[in-house]
Amino acid sequence: MDHEHASEVLSGYLDQELGLSEALEFERHLAGCEQCQQVYAQHRQLSAQLKQPGLRVEAPKELAMRIKAALPGRRSPWERLGERLRRWTGGRSSTWAPVGAMAMSVVALSWSLSLYLAVPSSEQRLTQELVDDHIRSLQFNHLSDVISTDKHTVKPWFNGKLDFAPPVVDLAQQGYPLVGGRLDYLDGRAVAVMVYHYKLHPINLYVWPGNNAGAVPHIHAQQGYHLAHWSTAGMNYWAITDAGDNELSGFIAELRAHPAS
Structure with missing residues (x-):
């Protein structure tokens, strides 16, 4: 895929409208093109900001009724x-x-x-969305928008980009060093992602407000990855890695035992 073609399909890729082969071809081009990487990052951030709940306007009921009445009838x-x-x-x-x-x-x-x-359940759809996002972050080599092992650098980076302040924990002494963070879009909203490592295995930790999961993490496997999710202190947490379930369990235990920033 050349640069001109990549520019043409960028919007379709962001909206997940490309076929598998064209999406993979675009990702290969993106991995080696710094200019496209910058444009992609700008579009991705803009898309997440435009989807903030505060920017949505509900159509008046009268308008919705007029539009529905104007549509041609269709038999069930x-x-x-x-x-x-x-x-x-x-x-x-x-x-x-x-x-x-x-x-x-x-x-x-x-x-x-x-x-x-x-029809898959909402949790099944969210799990698949999270696995797909994790895979894309690895394929692009786009794990982090901000690269730093210092939580006092990573946490302020999210200021103004999210409608909440994500907790950021440093677990370097426990064997899970923080390596950066990024802004992502999941479950219909912008979320914070903190990136950790266990040896050579990246761990993506997704965080956003809510109490949609249980308090006790449950680890399960999907497509060769181990995932877990839980809620605490008004935040939803999802963790995913290609490391083993014991390593992920250890990461979660250390994270939950550490006071949040």
């Missing part, structure tokens, strides 16, 4: 199915009507159940 699947049954019976009432109604009920129930089972 059940109306279309009923139309087919009426054509089959020639529009006549017959002894088959109860059977047809029962068949429609069975079809509706089966379809609804299949749709319900096929």
Whole structure:
């Protein structure tokens, strides 16, 4: 992929609209192009800022009703199915009507159940989003927007970029040195990411306000990575690494035992 093509598909990549092969080709170009890296970082930060909750405006109910009324009508699947049954019976009432109604009920129930089972839960969607984000940060070599082992450098870097102050903890003496931080977008909002290392294994720690997880971390594996999430002191925490579950468990134990900054 040349520089001109990369510039054309940058917006599509940010919106996750590219196919897998084109996205990988863009990432390979990005890894070796400092100019595109700078533009990408600017667009990424701007996108996160534009998605801040305070910038969203809810449309008036009257406007929403007018738009809905102006849209062309569309029959539901059940109306279309009923139309087919009426054509089959020639529009006549017959002894088959109860059977047809029962068949429609069975079809509706089966379809609804299949749709319900096929839709992932909110936690499953968030987990997959987090794994994808972690992989992208490794592929781009874009683990950190601010590179520093000093929490007094990393924490102030987030000022003005987030609507909360993320706690930043230094765990170098415990074997998990802080190496930097970055701004990211997850679960529909801007989040802080603190980056730690365990030997050669990076650990991404995502933090944002809320109490959506349990107080006790639960470690599980997905796509070869170990993840854990929990809530404490009004903050949601997600940690992910390619290190083992024992190493991640040790990191979490040290982090939770350390007073937050």
